[in-house]
Amino acid sequence: MPILALIVVGAAAGFLATRLMKMETDIPTTVAIGVIGALLGGLVLRFLIALTGLAAGFVGAVLGAVALIWLWRIYGPRR
Known part of the structure; x- marks a missing residue:
C-alpha cells in the first residue's frame, strides 16, 4: 500500500511541478518526476x-x- 500511495502522491506532485515549471511531459515521465522528487x-x-x-x-x-x-489582520474583525 505505501508504494501505491507514493505513486499517487508522486503523480500529483509531478503534475503540479511540471505545470509550475511550464514543462510538457508524458504521464510516465510526470509520475517519475514526482516520485523521485518526493524521495x-x-x-x-x-x-x-x-x-x-x-x-x-x-x-x-x-x-x-x-x-x-x-x-487575522486581513480577515479578522475590523476596528
Whole structure:
C-alpha cells in the first residue's frame, strides 16, 4: 500500500511541478518526476530536521504564528 500511495502522491506532485515549471511531459515521465522528487525532498527534509532538531520545530512554530497573524489582520474583525 505505501508504494501505491507514493505513486499517487508522486503523480500529483509531478503534475503540479511540471505545470509550475511550464514543462510538457508524458504521464510516465510526470509520475517519475514526482516520485523521485518526493524521495529526494523527503531525504532532504529528514536531513534538515535531524541536523537542526528542535530549532526546526521552533522556526516552524514562528512561521505558523506569523501566518496566523497575517490572516487575522486581513480577515479578522475590523476596528
